Amino acid sequence: MRILVVDDSAVIRKMLEEILVAEGFSVTAAPDGIEGLEAVRSGGFDLMFLDIDMPSISGLQVCRMLRNDPQFQDFPIIMLTARGQKQDQFWGLETGADAYMTKPFDRDELLETLQRVMSEKERRSESPKDLTVALSSDNDGSDLIFRAGEVQETKLFKMTLVNSIYQIATRQSDLVDTCRAISDTLSSVVEFDIAMILLKDDNRLKLFVYIYRPTTRDFFVQAKKRLMDELMKDADSGELEREGIDVELHDPEHNMMKAAEEMSLAGFEAAALESKGENFGMFMMARGHRGQFKQEERDIFSLIARQSAIVVDNVRMYEKIKRFAVADGLTGLHNHRYFQEQLEKEYSRSRRFNLSLSLIMMDIDHFKDLNDTYGHQQGDVVLKGMAGVLRRCVRDIDLVARYGGEEFVAILPETPKKNAVIVAERMREMIENMEFEGRDEPLKMTASFGVSGYPDDNIKTRLDLIARADEAMYQAKRGGRNRVALYTPEGRASQ
Known part of the structure; x- marks a missing residue:
């Protein structure tokens, strides 16, 4: 196997040659990019070690020119640099190098990289390509310098x-x-x-x-x-x-x-x-x-x-x-349609894997009176404030949506009813203690909550889950509002 070493440092060329010859490789060295290009194009080499920083033309330019030539697109190239800057590695690999090594390197690293590159070459092609391209007798290298000048490396x-x-x-x-x-x-x-x-x-x-x-x-x-x-x-x-x-x-x-x-x-x-x-x-x-x-x-x-x-x-x-597309325009919460879609998915998942699933429904107390007294703009302020409270009370995996009007819902995956009640109570307390911005003075509001859960409440479909939570919520309303009610299988809501 013939290897070409292109580096302007005589020390590096000698070190590489000693390591590679000791492993049985045939090594030829070139001191700059122009001689390196001439050697590659003269044919017979199986791999090249190519330094980045060299006079006349850089290793990056050499690599780019070889990769632009269809005959050398698969020719194995291992880039070398002493600078170790990240842009060198990025640019070296982007210009088409097969691997990149930072000087100084040891024998084991060198041979491991060499073996990996040659193995990758064998996988890419069942038979090696003929890399022999004869230089014309009147070519003194000036055409290579001209071509290198056209390679605008920075651009x-x-x-x-x-x-x-x-x-x-x-x-x-x-x-x-x-x-x-x-x-x-x-x-x-x-x-x-x-x-x-x-x-x-x-x-x-x-x-x-x-x-x-x-x-x-x-x-x-x-x-x-x-x-x-x-x-x-x-x-x-x-x-x-x-x-x-x-x-x-x-x-x-x-x-x-x-x-x-x-x-x-x-x-x-x-x-x-x-x-x-x-x-x-x-x-x-x-x-x-x-x-x-x-x-x-x-x-x-x-x-x-x-x-x-x-x-x-x-x-x-x-x-x-x-x-x-899935959000309520006023509150920014998910809309009714998206809620129904996600509840169906979570219900199906809970049934399949035998997981708990809870649903919280909330209705703002005396919201119609608020609109009649202060106007719908004030009602919008309260709705937005309520949405913010609900967001802060749930986990990332939970989903909060505006069900319609002054009603909101929260889907709590993998959550038993007893834990959902704790979440609902936290929501209720935050709303009760919150002051909503009013035209003349802050407003105080409350809300009523109903909780249902799978598999506790004889749930057969997602609609059953909604109906049970809705029934519990209205039981909370009938019980005096500003409270959390839990649906029970007997058809009554416990508070």
């Missing part, structure tokens, strides 16, 4: 990054997966410890946090505060801040709190996410031990942030359209 790198971002858009992922994929793409080309994507969603903020290396909680707090300071430059952000922030942490390696020593915010970079003239969030990266970000890293970050804004905005709009 290609940026185009490849942009393409990587737009590939995310084609996956039809939700907002969570999209933001994580964007952060992972940034991590593949820039060294940092933590990234955050902060999005404005109606009157709240949604913060996605991505931890890539051991950090401290204090470092996380510093980075978050710095990001919020950047956001607060927007005049509207104060209102958003008061409404609260939903934080979603992605730390698969459990790096939070793993740092052995205190970390300061050495490097910080943030960019606004803008699309169609709207500023809808911020993108940030930060690191502690490796100092400030270099200009090259900041440029890469800015490019990814600009392109990501378009992708994220499209996903936001798509999810908003989906929410509108």
